[in-house]
Amino acid sequence: MTNLVLNRRSLVLGGLATFAVPARAAGDGPFTQGVASGDPSRQGFVLWTRLAPDPLAADGLGGMPAPATVTWTVYDDEALEKPVATGQVTTHPDSAHTVHAEVMGLKPDRFYWYRFEALGAQSRPGRARTLPLPGARPSQLRLCFASCSNYEQGYFSAYRHIADEAPDFVMFLGDYIYEGSNKDPKKATVRRHDRVADVRDLPAYRNRYALYHTDPDLQRLRAAATALITWDDHEVQNDYGAYLSQYMRDDVNMPALRQAAYQAFYEAMPLGRRALPHGPHMKLYTGYRFGSLAAIDMLDGRQYRSAAACPNGDARKGHVVTDACTDRVDPHRSMLGFEQEKWLCDRFAKSDATWNLMGQDLLVAAFVQKGKDRDKNPIIGHYTDGWDGYPATRERLLWAMQASRLRNPVMLGGDIHSFWATELRPSPDAPVVATEFVGTSVTSDNPSHQDFADMLPENPHVKYFNARSHGYVSVTVRPDHLETRFQAISDRADPNATVSTEKRFVVENGRPGVVEG
Numbered sequence: 001m002t003n004l005v006l007n008r009r010s011l012v013l014g015g016l017a018t019f020a021v022p023a024r025a026a027g028d029g030p031f032t033q034g035v036a037s038g039d040p041s042r043q044g045f046v047l048w049t050r051l052a053p054d055p056l057a058a059d060g061l062g063g064m065p066a067p068a069t070v071t072w073t074v075y076d077d078e079a080l081e082k083p084v085a086t087g088q089v090t091t092h093p094d095s096a097h098t099v100h101a102e103v104m105g106l107k108p109d110r111f112y113w114y115r116f117e118a119l120g121a122q123s124r125p126g127r128a129r130t131l132p133l134p135g136a137r138p139s140q141l142r143l144c145f146a147s148c149s150n151y152e153q154g155y156f157s158a159y160r161h162i163a164d165e166a167p168d169f170v171m172f173l174g175d176y177i178y179e180g181s182n183k184d185p186k187k188a189t190v191r192r193h194d195r196v197a198d199v200r201d202l203p204a205y206r207n208r209y210a211l212y213h214t215d216p217d218l219q220r221l222r223a224a225a226t227a228l229i230t231w232d233d234h235e236v237q238n239d240y241g242a243y244l245s246q247y248m249r250d251d252v253n254m255p256a257l258r259q260a261a262y263q264a265f266y267e268a269m270p271l272g273r274r275a276l277p278h279g280p281h282m283k284l285y286t287g288y289r290f291g292s293l294a295a296i297d298m299l300d301g302r303q304y305r306s307a308a309a310c311p312n313g314d315a316r317k318g319h320v321v322t323d324a325c326t327d328r329v330d331p332h333r334s335m336l337g338f339e340q341e342k343w344l345c346d347r348f349a350k351s352d353a354t355w356n357l358m359g360q361d362l363l364v365a366a367f368v369q370k371g372k373d374r375d376k377n378p379i380i381g382h383y384t385d386g387w388d389g390y391p392a393t394r395e396r397l398l399w400a401m402q403a404s405r406l407r408n409p410v411m412l413g414g415d416i417h418s419f420w421a422t423e424l425r426p427s428p429d430a431p432v433v434a435t436e437f438v439g440t441s442v443t444s445d446n447p448s449h450q451d452f453a454d455m456l457p458e459n460p461h462v463k464y465f466n467a468r469s470h471g472y473v474s475v476t477v478r479p480d481h482l483e484t485r486f487q488a489i490s491d492r493a494d495p496n497a498t499v500s501t502e503k504r505f506v507v508e509n510g511r512p513g514v515v516e517g
């Protein structure tokens with residue numbers, strides 16, 4: 001819904017805001033899921049909330065008996081005293097009583113504040129940001145990125161500390177929820193998923209998001225920063241690709257699973273109509289522009305994949321293969337799908353931004369690693385579920401970056417539950433074209449640090465690796481350099497975990513590659 005000219009009702013709301021009550025706690029009234037903003041433009045953003053007085057109701061509809069009217073108001077000031085735009089949305093059970101209000105007509109390059117009202121209650125306030133005009137020359141962009149927040153494996157302190165940084169934007173890079181649950185009682189969990197162990201249908205996907213959105217740290221972050229969003233596999237099923245389940249057996253109806261998962265994802269996220277799912281399709285990838293300083297492309301690494309290379313027994317899920325798997329390097333296969341690859345290469349050709357950031361779900365760099373073959377013999381090879389499973393896509397994109405003289409490409413990723421800084425070349429003897437930073441998990445279990453660390457001598461383009469922490473990455477972009485901080489929390493099992501900087505890196509304008517800061 002677009003903004004309306006201020007009317008009497010909104011002025012009354014503005015007057016009441018002078019006596020604003022503090023943010024309401026989860027469980028209080030219909031706003032148990034908090035608020036969020038996303039999909040920023042030069043004129044506005046999408047404001048999100050959901051009416052859910054009983055957020056985990058078994059039918060996935062949040063305990064709402066009937067549609068209701070929600071009023072949103074955008075304010076000029078943090079005190080919520082000066083309303084500048086307002087509108088109304090009617091919620092519907094078809095979208096689980098979620099609200100996606102597309103606010104337009106605001107000023108570029110600034111923060112606004114907002115709040116919802118429905119059923120006699122007010123939501124907590126939130127803060128949202130518009131993008132600068134294309135010709136603007138911002139002196140700085142601050143963003144944080146995070147991935148892999150398994151509710152059962154820890155508290156979301158990383159999210160709380162991102163909120164405290166108050167960045168311009170937060171990037172969610174996938175595994176925002178986990179569809180599976182821990183079945184091994186010996187395995188540590190700090191809290192449990194709700195009544196459905198493994199999510200397979202729309203009510204269960206809705207309730208998995210609903211559970212995560214009762215978390216106070218995630219609520220705080222979503223209220224504090226406008227989101228740029230992509231997904232990875234666990235929003236649907238572990239290691240799925242396109243319409244292929246990780247299981248070779250035909251007991252999973254993947255189009256139906258994907259349709260339910262994509263709908264629940266859309267409902268749960270502050271995404272505009274441009275990303276509305278149609279059946280099992282959802283165009284999530286998109287580009288944003290932060291004045292002359294940065295282009296930010298958000299990629300979709302799951303929906304358009306070619307089939308995984310060289311499946312292992314009865315499973316397509318990620319595993320290590322040797323060079324004997326020639327399917328892996330077949331140039332007719334794509335990780336992003338050829339349409340998305342073309343879109344991205346066109347973006348490269350047109351971009352005149354100083355920094356070209358790409359948010360996506362996985363480690364881009366090649367990594368020669370240890371694995372086991374079908375008979376459990378140790379092997380050395382390449383992991384099939386990430387970019388190493390689709391090296392032709394990686395090479396095409398890196399060559400395209402070089403051919404279009406793309407300025408300062410920086411890949412930002414997640415999935416692998418460990419911190420990485422790498423340098424990317426289109427071929428082993430070509431110069432470094434792009435720089436990569438991968439964030440560790442918010443909470444999800446680390447892989448074996450030693451297994452990866454043993455292979456670092458075979459992978460000299462990896463400049464930093466650590467799989468012993470949880471946290472997020474903070475990025476500050478300036479015209480002359482980009483700085484990243486790898487932020488580690490003290491203990492994922494401690495709801496009050498502190499944060500510290502594990503490592504700091506700088507990329508100089510015009511010099512791709514990693515320099516310790």
Ligand SMILES: [Fe+2]
Nearest residue numbers: 148175415444
């Ligand atoms: Fe993950």
